[in-house]
Amino acid sequence: MFPSVLGADRPDTASGRSGWTRRLGTAIGRVVGGYRARMPAASSPSRRPHSGNRRDDAARLAVLHAADDLLAENGFGALTVEAIARRAGVAKQTIYRWWPSKVEILLDTLIEDSDKRIPVPVEKPSAESILRYLRGFARFVARDPAGKVLLALIAEAQHDAGTAKSFHQRYLGPRRAREREMLTRATEAGEVAPRLGADATMDALVGAIVYRALTGSSIPRGLVDTLVDDLLRPRAD
Amino acid sequence: MFPSVLGADRPDTASGRSGWTRRLGTAIGRVVGGYRARMPAASSPSRRPHSGNRRDDAARLAVLHAADDLLAENGFGALTVEAIARRAGVAKQTIYRWWPSKVEILLDTLIEDSDKRIPVPVEKPSAESILRYLRGFARFVARDPAGKVLLALIAEAQHDAGTAKSFHQRYLGPRRAREREMLTRATEAGEVAPRLGADATMDALVGAIVYRALTGSSIPRGLVDTLVDDLLRPRAD
DNA sequence: CGTTGTCCAGACAGGACGTCTCGTCTACGC
DNA sequence: GCGTAGACGAGACGTCCTGTCTGGACAACG
Known part of the structure; x- marks a missing residue:
């Protein structure tokens, strides 16, 4: 009845993605900015022209979906950052780089879902x-x-x-x-x-x-x- | 406005009670049975004639009050069994002996308080x-x-x-x-x-x-x- | 082609959990 | 009285999660 939370197609993990990133980056895009997208200095409109590698959108989605799934399956009490990282196939540090806590992850998914539903x-x-x-x-x-x-x-x-x-x-x-x-x-x-x-x-x-x-x-x-x-x-x- | 939760007179801790127990035991008594009072075999009405030492009511109250206070002061997130034990002046094992979790402690205080208030x-x-x-x-x-x-x-x-x-x-x-x-x-x-x-x-x-x-x-x-x-x-x- | 920044992987100290083992003390039965 | 059962304080223990910090590989941009 509710086959999947947060979008239609979703990879199980973010690992094993050779060439994934480019396709995903343009195909799906970001509906919501997410936690950090609005945090760092909204005052300076033109930031650095972005050197280095860009954020992996597949990893971002994998984290969101993993958090969603784990919450539905085991409840908030059993929801840990480590479990999310494992399930998403993502390093723990990757999560802490973009979200200060699991709450902000859930908030990202909630905002996206309720705007949609x-x-x-x-x-x-x-x-x-x-x-x-x-x-x-x-x-x-x-x-x-x-x-x-x-x-x-x-x-x-x-x-x-x-x-x-x-x-x-x-x-x-x-x-x-x-x-x-x-x-x-x-x-x-x-x-x-x-x-x-x-x-x-x-x-x-x-x-x-x-x-x-x-x-x-x-x-x-x-x-x-x-x-x-x-x-x-x-x-x- | 709400000077104290759960009763009028309350010792800060349960320690330093020489002669405390006897006085408290008869003076205050138990309004609510508490968690374990109903758990062990409600089927057998006449249990063992109770050898050994009896439950220390001062310790029980100290735990209840400590949990109450800590929740009001620092919120549920900061409420730990260890903190309750420290505040109550009680060994951690004493808490685990009578309550399976901090939730049951809070439940005991809530039942007592709302029946009263x-x-x-x-x-x-x-x-x-x-x-x-x-x-x-x-x-x-x-x-x-x-x-x-x-x-x-x-x-x-x-x-x-x-x-x-x-x-x-x-x-x-x-x-x-x-x-x-x-x-x-x-x-x-x-x-x-x-x-x-x-x-x-x-x-x-x-x-x-x-x-x-x-x-x-x-x-x-x-x-x-x-x-x-x-x-x-x-x-x- | 070097710089920059992300990613995975794993180590790390800190804290809380729940269990366990002591030794002490007190109530009750014999 | 005296022995025993049980509650109590104290504290050690292994486990788990936390949040930080490395290292090494990779990709984007100038």
């Missing part, structure tokens, strides 16, 4: 599109292996302050901005009439769904529908 | 008492140091299957049973009229509150009030 419908906002979005979100978080990454990061953010900061800055913040936009537009268009503010309303909807997922319960469609109806539909009295 | 009002259920309960819950989870334990355990349950099982069996399950009772009685009395089932309704209410706490947002009273009103009050149409 559950984009926020900011254009043409309507009660119907909001409902569809939340149904998709519920499905993502409850049944999609990639949704487990989201749950794992929410969890890890409770344990580590650095994770919390990064998770907010890179994922929750931007996503919530789009959700707020979606809800605000729909409200202004008279499509919905929430009694709470945009953030509180989204938290109530998303929170209920996420909590069900966190506690291992299923998320029947009727739950989402009723919730949306109760919180977004204007009351008669 | 946010009991579920199953008697005399009313819309008003439900609202008060949820306000208290929101306060507990957002501002009480003991509430951090709940968040940490929800988080750890995502990372480890064993934690998830234990957390459900010992905390979420029993608590939800009482909450369901509360809601069902209030519904039968005509006090409230949820459109969703008891579990789904509670998840929507609790989930929204927990999600705010998990993402570090405050939980204004108006949010809880409106949520309760939207989900529990009968709709006119």
Whole structure:
């Protein structure tokens, strides 16, 4: 049902690639910049003309996929950098060169996956599109292996302050901005009439769904529908 | 505001107790059985008449308090069994003798604290008492140091299957049973009229509150009030 | 063709884990 | 009383993962 996380074709490891790099580099490309792509000096636009060898994109993808797979198979508790390196066929140092922690690896995969699977419908906002979005979100978080990454990061953010900061800055913040936009537009268009503010309303909807997922319960469609109806539909009295 | 988690008087460590044990043993007693109290053979009611020395209750409390304090101070990520042992003035083996993991320690403190701070009002259920309960819950989870334990355990349950099982069996399950009772009685009395089932309704209410706490947002009273009103009050149409 | 930077491979110290073995002390049974 | 069973503090032990740091091979660019 969900054959593969993060893209269609994926090599099992990054090893045994003679000529791989060039083909991959142009064929796939980078959808998301990834952790380090934005870290070093975003202020200086024209950096060094890049001497030396360039980053191996196959290795980057192998790491992302390995992390994803290992999380789905054994859970976050068993996820170690060494295991990721082994599975990806990559040296440990290659991982530490580009990511400061396994959390940033997961964050990279999560951003890529959720942009692909559950984009926020900011254009043409309507009660119907909001409902569809939340149904998709519920499905993502409850049944999609990639949704487990989201749950794992929410969890890890409770344990580590650095994770919390990064998770907010890179994922929750931007996503919530789009959700707020979606809800605000729909409200202004008279499509919905929430009694709470945009953030509180989204938290109530998303929170209920996420909590069900966190506690291992299923998320029947009727739950989402009723919730949306109760919180977004204007009351008669 | 919340001077101490888990009881009033607490020694800093368990060491230096000459004569401590006897006094503590009778004075404080055990509110909750704790992890191991129910584990070994609940089938045989009359066990061995207990030769040897008995369990040191001061050590038990010192461990519970140390875990609580360390979690509040440094977060779950920095919480180690060794650190708990050091802080409690207790040998590591003493901890492993009674708890299989630090999670069970936290579970012991959580059960004790939430029974004390946010009991579920199953008697005399009313819309008003439900609202008060949820306000208290929101306060507990957002501002009480003991509430951090709940968040940490929800988080750890995502990372480890064993934690998830234990957390459900010992905390979420029993608590939800009482909450369901509360809601069902209030519904039968005509006090409230949820459109969703008891579990789904509670998840929507609790989930929204927990999600705010998990993402570090405050939980204004108006949010809880409106949520309760939207989900529990009968709709006119 | 040399410089630069990435890659794999592996060594390394540090820390936490969970187990184990001591010696001490205390409650209970005989 | 006295012996024994069990809890306790102290600390050693092997294992695993961490994050850093080498070395040597390779590829891109000037």
